[in-house]
Amino acid sequence: MNFEMMAFWFGGAVIITGELQWAKGLYDAIKAKSARSIVLAVALVVAAFCAALASKQDLLWTWQGIWAVGQIGYETIIKSIQERIKKV
Numbered sequence: 205m206n207f208e209m210m211a212f213w214f215g216g217a218v219i220i221t222g223e224l225q226w227a228k229g230l231y232d233a234i235k236a237k238s239a240r241s242i243v244l245a246v247a248l249v250v251a252a253f254c255a256a257l258a259s260k261q262d263l264l265w266t267w268q269g270i271w272a273v274g275q276i277g278y279e280t281i282i283k284s285i286q287e288r289i290k291k292v
Contacts (some may be wrong), residue, residue: 215269222272225279248274 231242252274256267257271 210220219268219272222275223268
């Protein structure tokens with residue numbers, strides 16, 4: 205098995221997962237008319253694009269990867285911390 209191809213598949217899976225989570229969050233924000241959440245969703249895409257430009261790597265792949273990992277990181281780290289704080 206070619207490890208480079210496996211890394212490519214893994215990266216693609218992360219991108220799909222992250223962008224689907226982002227789309228779900230944006231849909232919920234629009235549905236709830238939450239301006240803050242909509243602005244943050246757009247800011248993530250813009251920030252990821254700027255980081256991808258700065259990396260001087262393959263723009264589209266890097267942009268999507270940063271965007272997806274940023275979304276997944278937000279949902280797994282930041283949201284779990286917020287939920288724990290609410291319980292205290």
